[in-house]
Amino acid sequence: MIKDQYVVDKLKQNDLKALDEVYLTYKKEFILFARTFSISEDAIADVYQETIISLYENIQNKKLEHLTSTLKTYLFAIGKFKIYKQLNKNKRLHHEGNSIHISEEMQLFETEVNDERQRKLQTALKQLGSKCQKILELYYYNGMTLDEIRTELDYTSKDVLKSQKSRCLKQLKELVKKSYE
Amino acid sequence: MNKEALKENYFSNRLSEAEFVQLEQLLETDATFREEFYDALEIQQALAGEKHRPLKERLQKLDQKPARKNHWYLYAAALVALISIGSLFYNPTPDYEDVYATHFEAYPNVVSLTNRSDAPQEGVAKEAFELYEANQYKEAAAAFQELYRQRPEDYVHFYYGLSLMAGGETEAGIDALETYPWQEENSDFTTVADWYIGLGYVKLGNSTDARFYLQKVADGENSLSKRAQEVLEALD
Numbered sequence: 236m237i238k239d240q241y242v243v244d245k246l247k248q249n250d251l252k253a254l255d256e257v258y259l260t261y262k263k264e265f266i267l268f269a270r271t272f273s274i275s276e277d278a279i280a281d282v283y284q285e286t287i288i289s290l291y292e293n294i295q296n297k298k299l300e301h302l303t304s305t306l307k308t309y310l311f312a313i314g315k316f317k318i319y320k321q322l323n324k325n326k327r328l329h330h331e332g333n334s335i336h337i338s339e340e341m342q343l344f345e346t347e348v349n350d351e352r353q354r355k356l357q358t359a360l361k362q363l364g365s366k367c368q369k370i371l372e373l374y375y376y377n378g379m380t381l382d383e384i385r386t387e388l389d390y391t392s393k394d395v396l397k398s399q400k401s402r403c404l405k406q407l408k409e410l411v412k413k414s415y416e
Numbered sequence: 417m418n419k420e421a422l423k424e425n426y427f428s429n430r431l432s433e434a435e436f437v438q439l440e441q442l443l444e445t446d447a448t449f450r451e452e453f454y455d456a457l458e459i460q461q462a463l464a465g466e467k468h469r470p471l472k473e474r475l476q477k478l479d480q481k482p483a484r485k486n487h488w489y490l491y492a493a494a495l496v497a498l499i500s501i502g503s504l505f506y507n508p509t510p511d512y513e514d515v516y517a518t519h520f521e522a523y524p525n526v527v528s529l530t531n532r533s534d535a536p537q538e539g540v541a542k543e544a545f546e547l548y549e550a551n552q553y554k555e556a557a558a559a560f561q562e563l564y565r566q567r568p569e570d571y572v573h574f575y576y577g578l579s580l581m582a583g584g585e586t587e588a589g590i591d592a593l594e595t596y597p598w599q600e601e602n603s604d605f606t607t608v609a610d611w612y613i614g615l616g617y618v619k620l621g622n623s624t625d626a627r628f629y630l631q632k633v634a635d636g637e638n639s640l641s642k643r644a645q646e647v648l649e650a651l652d
Contacts, residue, residue, distance in 0.1 A: 254471075255478055258475055280479070284475045291471065296429060297429060298429035328443055328444060330451065331451075335454060342433070342436045344457055346454060346458050348458055352458070353462055357466055360466075371459060375427055376467060378427060380424055380428045404455070404459075
């Protein structure tokens with residue numbers, strides 16, 4: 236545990252070599268674990284990489300600061316959620332033919348975004364103005380609150396930022412919609 | 417807690433357990449909120465997908481090559497396992513070329529460049545090691561020679577000598593390896609340098625010098641000593 240927390244602290248400092256170590260340390264065991272489910276070898280490799288990246292991200296955006304379990308348990312919990320997502324075995328909420336997967340253990344929601352949809356969203360995001368891109372990135376990816384973003388991007392008030400964010404979302408939605416036409 | 421705050425706290429990872437349950441319930445019952453939240457999750461995942469790309473490539477690269485360790489002796493141990501020595505015992509007269517061919521294997525690149533802080537020369541160093549790993553020993557030798565001018569360190573010199581030897585320039589390789597004061601500098605490469613110099617002399621058919629260096633390796637306590645002993649026996 237102490238050693239695991241040490242690794243977490245190294246990852247906090249963007250130590251990618253530590254991330255490589257984590258990746259190599261648990262790889263074999265994870266693959267053996269994943270093989271007990273019926274998913275392909277390619278999918279296993281992909282899930283494992285995504286799992287490691289999730290760990291890194293959770294540390295970076297402060298979702299994970301102190302381990303309450305071993306690092307291995309933590310990793311396997313993320314991995315299991317991702318495997319279950321592929322097998323549709325997670326608890327889910329349905330939304331107009333789509334699902335939101337829920338992990339109460341990890342306090343996590345995820346949608347099923349297919350590759351095409353993902354590409355369209357990414358293209359649309361890039362078509363937004365740089366201000367919009369920044370706001371959405373800080374809010375949805377870096378886990379910053381509106382107050383923090385206001386300070387970071389020098390907005391005069393939270394309300395101004397809020398309406399700017401709404402405009403960005405509206406614009407994004409229109410761009411995505413247009414890409415399907 | 418209102419809906420917006422719940423959502424904000426979710427995306428900024430500040431939800432308590434009770435709030436998570438509250439959010440989950442809200443998503444079940446409030447279709448408008450659910451739609452908004454669904455869109456938000458999609459955006460989050462699209463952004464994450466983009467951001468993950470370089471990290472993912474990094475991890476995929478790790479799968480393609482074996483992990484590098486910084487301790488040369490671990491590699492030496494692995495090499496021992498790799499190379500068959502059987503033929504030596506059934507060969508009554510030593511065939512120097514054969515002994516050399518059986519035992520010579522270019523030393524793996526054990527230098528981790530990212531650990532070194534001398535960034536300006538990093539490009540040259542990286543190129544040299546890339547050539548070495550691509551078995552382009554002639555070009556690698558030239559690159560290490562150049563690098564050594566800027567960075568006179570033991571490992572650069574070691575790989576310079578090795579590149580020459582692996583490229584077939586045995587005499588020049590021996591010369592290079594013999595001119596560095598490995599022992600005096602207390603270098604990590606002392607034993608491996610002796611090993612390769614010894615093998616070089618085996619190739620040249622100079623069993624006296626070969627014995628001198630290989631005996632040094634055999635007398636030491638390291639993973640190459642057993643192999644050095646075997647080569648010595650083969651030379652007898």
